[in-house]
Amino acid sequence: MILDFGGVLTTRMRLNGQAFERSEGLTPGAYFHALDEHPDGVRVYTELEVGQATQEDWNQVIGGILEIDPTDLMRRALANLRPEPAIVAAARRAKDSGVKIAMLSNSFGLVPFNPYKELGMWDGPDGLFDAVILSEHVGVRKPAPAIYQRALDALELTGPECVFVDDHAENLPPAQALGIHTIHHTTEPEATAAKLDILLAEGAVWPSCERN
Template sequence: MTTPYRGLILDFGGVLTTQMKLNGQAFERSLGLPPGAYFDALGKHPDGVRVYADLEVGRATQEDWNRVIGGILGIDPTDLMRRALANLRPEPAMVAAAQRAREAGVKVAMLSNSFGLTPYNPYEALGLYDCFDTVILSEVEKVRKPSPAIYQRTLDALGLAGPECVFVDDHAGNLPPAEALGIRTIHHTTTPEATAAQLDALLAPA
């Protein structure tokens, strides 16, 4: 007997890793920044929003991001992405769920809007590359979630159709384009253990 799903697509930050919010808060505390300052630099300051969007599709380098975000925050920009992600860790329950899926014959992909790859490669640093049959990064693809194109490229890389796959992301806005391709989606808002249990139930052999 086989599972009705043949593919699993997992987001990186906040799904395969510990929560991005907790990581950012720890970064703020480590530098004595006001609460929310880092998130405002990324999501509210126009220069920060612009450079992050450009980084994700390869129009800006990680060093560009370091310089711009460091300037907004008034801190040393040297290797800033590495320092900003210093408290990010693999999420054991989700990594184990991915491993169980592969052992059951399900193809597993990581689909991530990129943090940049040089000088700091977070995917390599966290040791997650070997967990997947394919890795799709927006920086490499020159298109980012929620553009429908990046979901289709993920399906193409897996060699599967949308209805054969399950996709997990912690951002609700990233789900509708996947659903439009027939992909079953899970909005990761609960504990990693709860989401892993959902995956086990969906991907268990029928």
């Protein structure tokens, strides 16, 4: 089982961003414009994700675009993100049944703020994840096909033995090309968790995902 971080293992990224806009007194939509449309914002976010920019670079650029204090901005920007209980519980049930679990995330950076650790998803061999694949560590980001292969390699599994869950449709086809079953997380978390439970009960996706 391969799970995205932001918006799958956590609450919705858009709701978090909207809460950030309110807390900073920004015009609705300003934060998303800075990330997704402003050329400097798009550039620094892409570079951050593949390890070519630091989180502090991101803080400075996005803070400048929004004309707000850049100090520890990533921490403030993700302050309303929380673990998604239904998805985490489904992953734990799969783990307890012997299924290997990986987190696959386009990175937010780790210094000075580590969002994975902050939300309890930066754990050792006795924790939830058998593998954590962050784009900044491998130098490529979703939807580059190589990052999905890195996840399979880390789990020592083939595509047909795994399922991948992501909230962005464009991130699914490269996984499907490797034979990975995919779930587009667009509904309520409980519905996605139920799909994972059904796959686990049927044993149709991960017949060889048993841990040694």
